[in-house]
Amino acid sequence: MLPHFSNVLSHNQLYEPVYKSLFEITFDLPPILGRTTTEVQLMLENARNITLPVTPDIEVTSQRFKYSTRAYVTLPTETHIADLAITFNLNENDKNAIFVWNILKAWYDLVWNSQTGETHIKREIVGRIIVNQHNKKGQVVRRVTYNNVQIFGIDGTELSWDDTNQILETSARFCSDYWEDIYIDL
Numbered sequence: 001m002l003p004h005f006s007n008v009l010s011h012n013q014l015y016e017p018v019y020k021s022l023f024e025i026t027f028d029l030p031p032i033l034g035r036t037t038t039e040v041q042l043m044l045e046n047a048r049n050i051t052l053p054v055t056p057d058i059e060v061t062s063q064r065f066k067y068s069t070r071a072y073v074t075l076p077t078e079t080h081i082a083d084l085a086i087t088f089n090l091n092e093n094d095k096n097a098i099f100v101w102n103i104l105k106a107w108y109d110l111v112w113n114s115q116t117g118e119t120h121i122k123r124e125i126v127g128r129i130i131v132n133q134h135n136k137k138g139q140v141v142r143r144v145t146y147n148n149v150q151i152f153g154i155d156g157t158e159l160s161w162d163d164t165n166q167i168l169e170t171s172a173r174f175c176s177d178y179w180e181d182i183y184i185d186l
Contacts, residue, residue, distance in 0.1 A: 016135060025050060025086065028128035032120070033106055039099065046089040046100045048169065050131060052144050053081050054181045084129070084146060084174040089167070104172050107151045125150055129174065141184060148177035 025047040029035050058076055062069045088100045109118070110125040126148045133142040153173040160166075 018133075018141070019136070022135065023050075023131060023133045026130040026132070028130070029103070029107065030110060030125055030127050032110065032124045033103070035103060035106075039103060042099055043088075043103060046091070048087045048089055050084070050086045052131060052181075053083055054144060054179060056081070079178070081146065081176040081179060084149070084176055085171050086129075086174070087169055087171045090169055101154075101170060104151065104154050104170070108154055108172075111151060122148075122150070129176070143180075143182045145180045145182075146174070146176035147179065149174050150176075 024044055027040055027043045027047075029040060029043075056076065056078065059074045060071050061074050062071050088104070090098055090101055092098050107125070107127070109115075110120045112119050127150075129146040129149050131144045131146075132140045133144075134140045151172055151174050155171045157168065157170070
């Protein structure tokens with residue numbers, strides 16, 4: 001007898017897929033920036049994508065006896081996240097300011113202002129990034145909170161006459177001392 005769909009457990013359940021596009025990124029910017037709630041909300045609205053690096057690779061070492069080897073997973077060599085990247089839409093407001101880029105650049109300037117040489121200490125430049133992944137009803141199914149976040153790079157701007165349909169975007173890169181990955185596990 002051939003298997004039938006009614007005999008497959010997953011077909012009898014009302015499982016819902018997890019959509020890549022159902023997420024929000026909230027930013028707690030360094031207080032020294034003095035940004036308004038509206039400006040922080042604009043960061044959320046223009047954050048287009050993110051990869052959630054929460055399981056950094058752990059190195060493997062081997063032990064040898066004559067012609068055979070055994071593999072051992074070692075201890076973590078780093079316990080921070082150094083490759084957190086977010087892509088943002090870029091738009092200008094009614095005052096011709098590219099507001100998301102301006103906020104990112106102001107944060108970067110706390111680390112090192114290339115125009116003045118000014119720098120700040122860690123407690124003044126750290127923020128927090130919270131990623132809520134939710135279902136179609138808006139219920140959060142996973143929350144990743146990156147703590148002690150520092151910005152360390154913003155993509156350069158590529159301008160071109162080759163494609164008149166492209167809209168400008170930018171990516172910023174961050175590092176985080178530690179993170180909390182909260183999800184439902186049944």
